[in-house]
Amino acid sequence: MLIPTQIEQKLDRVLLKVSKPGRYVGGEVNVTVKDWDKTPMRVALAFPDVYDIGISNVGLQILYDQVNDRPDALAERAYAPWVDMEAVMREEGIPLYSLESFHPVRDFDILGFTLPYETLFTNALNMLDLAGIPVRTVERTMEHPLVIAGGHSTMNPEPMHAFIDAFVIGEGEEVIHDIIDAVKKIKMSLRTRREVGSEAISSLEDADCFATNRAARNDLLLALAQIPGVYVPSLYRVEYLDDGTIAEVSPLVAEAPKKVIKRLVAKLPPPPTKFIVPNIEAVHNRVSVEIMRGCTRGCRFCQAGMIVRPVRERPVAEVVAAAEAAVKATGAEELALLSLSSSDYTNILELVTAVGEKFSGQHLSVSLPSLRIESVSIDLMEKIKSRRTGGFTLAPEAASERMRRIINKFIPDEDIINTAREIYARGWVTLKLYFMIGHPSETLEDVQAIADLCKRVLHEGRKVAGNRIKLNVGVSTFIPKPQTPFQWVACDTPEKIRAKQVLLRQEMRDKNIKLTLTSIEDSLLEAWLTRGDRRMAEVIYSAWKSGAKFDAWNDQHHFDAWYAAFNEHGLDPDFYTYRQRRTDEIFPWDHISAAVRKEFLFQDFRQSLEGQIRIDCRQHCFACGILPTFTSVRRENPGDHWKCPEVKSPARKPVEALPVL
């Protein structure tokens, strides 16, 4: 393996051959570079997409700070090199290295992948390979870093089970420390044993040493399995029924829990403010403050809304202080106040007033995504934005009353029309509306309603603001996600989606409407992977071997490789996408729990079929399962951070109609 100075020398000779070389050299403001030799625990944090995308990932920044705040550990970063750079690295024998110290990623103790979405899976394999780390977990020893992964896509970790030693389920802020401690303990004892043994044993190749190494890795995996929120897939066995669905998932050892329940932080820790400032253009040129985690709206299609429960808010003063610190530390020109549903933040008016006052006249643009469709949202936007640039975004998701009941996002047409009219009247030229097609049981009439609504919005807008107004309509394709009420439903077939897209194109020909549709194929891969089982691992491996990578990129499609991989392993892609699941089916992810009960999800699914809506669960607890799972966590952290209503006594059932299991 090369040492850092050798890697830097090699890079110096090749970087001018590749596009955007600034991706590969580090040197940003706010990086932490610790003394490698004096820091016992070294963690490489990897985002498996190009630098320009990965640098904007807040999750990785949170973990970077968490690890670097420990005196005994350092964290450095690695991103996926773009295809041109990868070719150069392979040709020149440059292994995947960290941007802080140019150490090979292989030399770290832990390699942690952030996997927010499934189309990054092949890139993760590719990065392991580029690092010179065996891609498969069974081939790794204590000489390799422990490979861990977390992020929303790991709420179904099974498709990646063969490549990741341990998954983090849920929020990473606390569990990362438990993992580092566990690795440290084993490595220290191994080092001591090796030092003692070195007098007797001269060669590292010695059988005893190999056995020690082997035993240490087993000890490590067992230790990890006992950390709440950590899933070690090699400690479980999966049996299948003849129809390809799962018969049983069982732990192979006593140390592995039957169900791995997600970790959460009871109170949101202070947000990162020392954001690394990219020297080249990134996908988001901004700093952000997460004002709230979770969402109480219960939209049935939304995985984040189900898996990131309960809602926890940061106090206004903390958000404002963090925003100020982040802008000062980075010099950023844009600040985003992030959450899944900004309007639901308890003191949102107070917050935007404070932020607006704090930064007025500083040429800082503030964004507040995910606003509810109501005129109050416009007041909020006016408070934080001195100019009407950038357009105003609303997400009705569906346009017929039936569909809105099914997905549990019930916004009457009149609310949308009135809000849109008001947005145009108050001077915004562009309104963006987001919809999805392919919702369960959706018909062409429901899709026609989208076109009709858009035309009405434009018509009403023109009445108040004239012909210059613009309407951007984004229509994506719904993919049923695990751990949601729609985990049982089949994806809409490509034929149906195509017909729906044709209808939308025909109906929305106004020159002031810009319609954006997602390609049918783009959704396919996500659909296969998100509800895949362990057998998908071989498909991923074969697809990667045949060149699949950067699957999230429209210009990097490798569908032939994917179909060939399914074929090679005798699997039918349609099994994962176009199959309505049995009501009693055991899902590949059932032993992974977001602390939202399967019975709750199923009840919600049935209510969806009946067109019943569920209101905001801040007002009424539907007993999803969060509170009983984390009773002690909440008790140990008193205060009003959690936005669950007080549920007095378990004897008094919080919900009349629902069976509590």
Added chain:
Amino acid sequence: MSRRIRITFAKTGPLRYIGHLDLHKLWERASRRAGVSLAYSQGFHPQPKIQLASALPLGFSSRCEVADLWVEDEPNPNLQNELQTALPSGIVIQNMLEVEERGPALQTQVVASEFEVTLLEEVDAEALTRRLSAVLEAATLPRERRGKTYDLRPLIESLAFSASPAPSLHMRLTAREGATGRPEEVLAELGIAIEDTRIERTELIFI
């Protein structure tokens, strides 16, 4: 009324791989981090008033880049220190002075650039000197770049080889609007691959 500050700075290390537009943004952010209030243009999309003298090709280091920043603040004797602290380590301020606020745009004042090209591979000094003479004696050097033919010769104001301390080329190329000589074009003419060199801009020549 804003004051116009002229900064001469070195661009080295990882910052060699940062392009012209990104450098603009870098000064904007560094100013904000340092608490310097930049002046902004008027209009619908106000932009901070920053000018860079001359774009430096990606991968080149420099000891003589020049930027003008328009600032709203009162004179501050500590400005250089405060800005330097806010900059990434590859940008080093050499000096700073206030210039005429309404003077001509910085880019229009540059006439030539000097470059030092360190040769990383063994060279046949004699053969190279012969090539050099041939280039300098040529009346025209027609070359093609991005599908257009142009004459490289008038863009070369001087070109010399020195064998010590390290084998290197020294060249002065014109840098006027529409007539900018590029070191890599000269290297191509000499048959030297750019990846076998390290290039540094050593001086910007102003009117």
